Amino acid sequence: MASVSIQGVRKSYGDVHIIRGVDVDIRDGEFVTLVGPSGCGKSTLLRMVAGLEDISEGQIHIGPKVVNDMPPKDRDIAMVFQSYALYPHMTVQENMAFSLKMKGAPQAEIAPKVDRAARILDLGHLLDRYPRQLSGGQRQRVAMGRAIVRDPQVFLFDEPLSNLDAKLRVQMRTEIKALHQRLKTTVIYVTHDQVEAMTMADKIVVLNDGVVQQVGSPLEVYDHPANQFVAGFIGSPAMNFLKGRLRADGLALDERHVLPCPGAPAARIGAELVYGVRPEHFRFDDAGFEAKVEVVEPTGSETQVMASAAGQAITAVFRERVGARPGEIIRLAVDEGHAHLFDPATGRPV
Numbered sequence: 256m257a258s259v260s261i262q263g264v265r266k267s268y269g270d271v272h273i274i275r276g277v278d279v280d281i282r283d284g285e286f287v288t289l290v291g292p293s294g295c296g297k298s299t300l301l302r303m304v305a306g307l308e309d310i311s312e313g314q315i316h317i318g319p320k321v322v323n324d325m326p327p328k329d330r331d332i333a334m335v336f337q338s339y340a341l342y343p344h345m346t347v348q349e350n351m352a353f354s355l356k357m358k359g360a361p362q363a364e365i366a367p368k369v370d371r372a373a374r375i376l377d378l379g380h381l382l383d384r385y386p387r388q389l390s391g392g393q394r395q396r397v398a399m400g401r402a403i404v405r406d407p408q409v410f411l412f413d414e415p416l417s418n419l420d421a422k423l424r425v426q427m428r429t430e431i432k433a434l435h436q437r438l439k440t441t442v443i444y445v446t447h448d449q450v451e452a453m454t455m456a457d458k459i460v461v462l463n464d465g466v467v468q469q470v471g472s473p474l475e476v477y478d479h480p481a482n483q484f485v486a487g488f489i490g491s492p493a494m495n496f497l498k499g500r501l502r503a504d505g506l507a508l509d510e511r512h513v514l515p516c517p518g519a520p521a522a523r524i525g526a527e528l529v530y531g532v533r534p535e536h537f538r539f540d541d542a543g544f545e546a547k548v549e550v551v552e553p554t555g556s557e558t559q560v561m562a563s564a565a566g567q568a569i570t571a572v573f574r575e576r577v578g579a580r581p582g583e584i585i586r587l588a589v590d591e592g593h594a595h596l597f598d599p600a601t602g603r604p605v
């Protein structure tokens with residue numbers, strides 16, 4: 256196991272700047288997810304840690320060593336990709352043993368390591384099969400087996416579950432998390448899926464456009480987003496953003512729709528601001544503001560209500576069942592302490 260420290264790291268292709276000054280410290284044994292929209296630079300950053308891309312500027316440490324100029328094979332890391340890239344002509348056993356064999360490890364060392372990985376991943380009964388004889392989930396497990404046998408200092412995962420169907424993805428998510436709890440090896444896990452990032456991580460790093468937006472525990476990032484980008488990216492359905500003007504009595508969407516925001520700085524009265532509220536923080540309240548119901552979607556465990564207020568769209572989620580019908584006017588209030596105000600020019604909290 257080892258810590259990983261990314262300091263002032265930049266990556267450019269010519270004058271295109273992909274990673275624009277990233278600092279992240281990952282503790283020994285920590286499970287860190289790196290999340291952000293497609294194209295924001297997640298794979299590039301991970302590949303720099305792996306040694307598959309040059310670092311244009313900055314330093315990466317694995318443990319005490321600077322690895323900038325160290326070839327991938329000497330970094331003591333194991334990487335699992337979205338495409339499992341198993342060798343089709345090799346059995347599960349041979350696939351898992353391959354890297355150790357290439358290193359020239361003796362059979363007496365290889366066999367117990369493969370056995371251990373197979374036991375951990377419940378692959379014991381599949382060792383003689385070929386990849387084409389496996390399901391997607393089993394192939395993914397073999398890919399992880401190949402990483403485990405190397406007993407690396409750090410696991411690097413790049414969207415390893417993206418090719419699996421939704422149900423299997425959830426199951427594998429739990430398996431990977433359990434695996435980490437057992438092995439306690441440092442993990443950097445890249446995903447564009449914020450639910451995956453939230454559920455698996457000790458610590459989330461939110462990346463956008465090559466810049467770290469926020470680092471924190473899943474709930475810190477959810478409850479206290481550092482900016483409007485993070486607020487909108489983390490959480491599903493996404494946070495509502497309503498535009499209005501700050502008055503003494505709250506944020507006015509128009510004359511008739513005023514959302515209380517206690518604690519808003521008096522200095523900003525008169526300013527155009529963005530009011531952020533998560534769908535689950537609305538409640539029905541006769542003293543609330545009026546909204547017109549557009550669509551009601553019951554999922555069984557909860558009900559999603561799409562509505563509009565002063566011409567702006569609102570998504571609300573209720574744990575209880577909702578009788579409201581399209582076209583009906585409802586009154587909504589926002590739970591105390593759950594309003595976020597953002598400056599639309601900077602995206603920063605107000």
Ligand code: ADP
Nearest residue numbers: 268271273291292293294295296297298299300
């Ligand atoms: P992510 O994994 O977050 O989807 P990537 O790290 O793969 O994003 O890519 C980030 C950006 O870098 C993308 O805009 C991509 O087109 C660009 N990029 C990646 N590799 C190269 C390359 N070899 N040359 C030029 N641009 C690249």
Ligand code: MG
Nearest residue numbers: 297298299413
């Ligand atoms: Mg990628």
